[in-house]
Amino acid sequence: MGRAFVYVILGGGVAAGYAAHEFVKRGVSHGELCIISEEPVAPYERPALSKGYLLPEDPARLPAFHCCVGSNEERLTPKWYKENGIELVLGTRVKSADVRRKTLLTATGETITYKILIVATGARALKLEEFGVSGSDAESVCYLRDLADANRLVNVMQSSGGGNAVVIGGGYIGMECAASLVIGKINVTMVFPEAHCMARLFTAKIASFYEEFYRSKGVKFVKGTVLTSFDFDSNDKVKPVACFT
Ligand SMILES: Cc1cc2nc3c(=O)[nH]c(=O)nc-3n(C[C@H](O)[C@H](O)[C@H](O)COP(=O)(O)OP(=O)(O)OC[C@H]3O[C@@H](n4cnc5c(N)ncnc54)[C@H](O)[C@@H]3O)c2cc1C
Missing domain, CATH: 3.50.50.60 (FAD/NAD(P)-binding domain)
Structure with missing residues (x-):
């Protein structure tokens, strides 16, 4: 049996970062919320990638542009998630969801259980x-x-x-x-x-x-x-x- 949470956000992009911020503002308890992301880092402001990130001088680099600096809110570093009792499951792809049993199966073989699932898997570049x-x-x-x-x-x-x-x-x-x-x-x-x-x-x-x-x-x-x-x-x-x- 794998980990179990009240809320799971599937996807660790911009929406997940801002949602986590809102959860904390509204008083989520430690251990209730988990974010699962294929990306190896905590949610960041994706728009920075085609702007400050590409500049030859003084380019933007993490942790400078973690969410939610894009809206002048606090910067949610991995430490912030830890302090607020939010589990970050990074570098992990969810390969299937069983919505009847309320479970997600990760590519590493773990089953993660939720009560409420928020799907925030975003988009991908067309190849x-x-x-x-x-x-x-x-x-x-x-x-x-x-x-x-x-x-x-x-x-x-x-x-x-x-x-x-x-x-x-x-x-x-x-x-x-x-x-x-x-x-x-x-x-x-x-x-x-x-x-x-x-x-x-x-x-x-x-x-x-x-x-x-x-x-x-x-x-x-x-x-x-x-x-x-x-x-x-x-x-x-x-x-x-x-x-x-
Ligand atoms: C280079 C660039 C510049 C941009 N500039 C702007 C801008 O200036 N202004 C603006 O308004 N918008 C901009 N956008 C668009 C903006 O970034 C997106 O609208 C925003 O990122 C959407 O947020 P999201 O959380 O829905 O998805 P995303 O930020 O794409 O996040 C989705 C997350 O889900 C994860 N994921 C997907 N499938 C799985 C899975 N099966 N298992 C685990 N994790 C999974 C992904 O790895 C990713 O971390 C830009 C986008 C790009 C790429």
Whole structure:
């Protein structure tokens, strides 16, 4: 028989951190609440990963951006969870849930029982393979969703010594990454299928203001097209990126 809790939050991201803060404010008892997360660290402000985390100088690093600094609340470090009697089960993937028996089975084989389950498993990055483009595993292809992705991107940026980057996607995260790459003295080309950047949020006029500003910093835009394939060199590094024209 494994551990048992009144409340279990499945997922240890932003929602879990803020929920834990609220539980404590409302007076949860020690030992009642548990957070299970696949990630190896306590909940943190994920938005920092495409902002301060990527800066070449004085980059943001944990524990500086644990939840809930994003809303100017206290910073919930692992010590805070301990002091408040909240169990953090980190680096642990839940592989199945039995909602009738109110149990979760972890990838390590432990059964964790709950009375109330809060599912906060968030989202994941879509992989290139899901669009019919292979090459996600190449050394120089980076995604950005969690801390491990951000560390990988930082390593690639640092080891590139300038060079060229293609940012696929013209939404918030693509625009923020492009800005960090430029600050890191890397030449950036952005590729996205829409007619302008931030298409779900910006009008064409507002977008053109931002695109002009980015152009003034050297960013090139390839718009209205999608990535179709990569070419690789003998070191498994991506060379040209092919797009529909
Ligand atoms: C780079 C980046 C920048 C962003 N910038 C902004 C921004 O500026 N402003 C903004 O409003 N939003 C931003 N977002 C979006 C914001 O981070 C998300 O909306 C937010 O993280 C959602 O919180 P969540 O707790 O629902 O999910 P997440 O934070 O994704 O957390 C989900 C957690 O569940 C865990 N998990 C999933 N499945 C399992 C499982 N089976 N077992 C155990 N654990 C599991 C994951 O490992 C993860 O820890 C950004 C996102 C990214 C990736």
